[in-house]
Amino acid sequence: MNNINTEAIESEKKALAETGYGAPAIKYFIEKQYMGDIPDADHISEMVGTCGDTMKIYLKLDNETITDAKYQVLGCPGAISSAMAIAEMIKGKTLSEAKKINDGHVFNVLENVPSKKHHCIQLAVKTLHKAINEFQNNVTYEASEPLQCDQACNNDCCSKNLIK
Numbered sequence: 001m002n003n004i005n006t007e008a009i010e011s012e013k014k015a016l017a018e019t020g021y022g023a024p025a026i027k028y029f030i031e032k033q034y035m036g037d038i039p040d041a042d043h044i045s046e047m048v049g050t051c052g053d054t055m056k057i058y059l060k061l062d063n064e065t066i067t068d069a070k071y072q073v074l075g076c077p078g079a080i081s082s083a084m085a086i087a088e089m090i091k092g093k094t095l096s097e098a099k100k101i102n103d104g105h106v107f108n109v110l111e112n113v114p115s116k117k118h119h120c121i122q123l124a125v126k127t128l129h130k131a132i133n134e135f136q137n138n139v140t141y142e143a144s145e146p147l148q149c150d151q152a153c154n155n156d157c158c159s160k161n162l163i164k
């Protein structure tokens with residue numbers, strides 16, 4: 001990684017910490033370890049938040065157990081860090097265990113997010129619950145029109161190249 005990138009990341013981390021994101025939330029947001037798709041996913045589900053941001057979740061299952069999970073997120077750092085935390089939390093859990101994950105559990109893992117970003121945690125949790133409910137009720141995923149970032153939100157994630 002070159003110095004310019006390192007400086008940009010450090011300055012992003014500092015800005016996030018100053019706005020109230022906890023260290024784990026910042027790490028999830030910067031690393032985006034579970035961002036992307038699973039080509040042979042057993043279930044895919046998508047949700048649009050009241051803010052207009054969008055999440056798509058991919059689940060890989062072995063019977064009732066989640067063996068892999070990824071999210072694609074067009075949204076803010078709160079949305080991205082919440083989605084990454086959930087993807088990590090649900091690996092190895094059964095569907096019924098994963099269904100019990102709520103906003104408070106995710107908040108505790110992230111340690112802190114600004115209060116105006118609590119709805120972003122809700123969006124990530126609701127996307128998970130929707131996916132599990134759909135899978136258990138044999139509802140298959142129907143892709144919506146591909147979203148462009150400027151359709152999804154008014155944040156500046158794209159211009160800062162924060163969305164993968």
Ligand code: FES
Nearest residue numbers: 051053076079120
């Ligand atoms: Fe829309 Fe965070 S999910 S502002």
